[in-house]
Amino acid sequence: MNKQKHTITPRFEVTKELEKEFRENKVKPSKQLLEKLHIDDKIYADYITLAQKHPEYFANPQEAKMLTEYIAQNPSSALPASKSGMN
Numbered sequence: 001m002n003k004q005k006h007t008i009t010p011r012f013e014v015t016k017e018l019e020k021e022f023r024e025n026k027v028k029p030s031k032q033l034l035e036k037l038h039i040d041d042k043i044y045a046d047y048i049t050l051a052q053k054h055p056e057y058f059a060n061p062q063e064a065k066m067l068t069e070y071i072a073q074n075p076s077s078a079l080p081a082s083k084s085g086m087n
Helices: 002-007 016-022 031-037 047-053 061-073 080-086
Strands: 025-027 043-045
Touching: 016 047, 016 061, 025 061, 043 061, 047 061
Parallel strands: none
Antiparallel strands: 025 043
16 A cells, blocks of 8 residues: 555645645643653644545545544553563
8 A cells, every 4th residue: 555655645625614624633641752852842633634645545634633642542552662661
């Protein structure tokens, strides 16, 4: 799949509704992730751009948002190397 990602196009059309709901979203990371990354401020994500850049992983911005929020709350599940540092 990764070898073909340059030929895959996004499977959704960007509408005003998507723009309003999925651009400049505040991500709610776990306290441990903020501490590990030394971030004191807020984290924002553009799920439309993420889904457009990685259509091999996301069919739409909703999927990008769901995965991002899950990883932000459970970083050790997605980043195995960080398990010891996150606990």
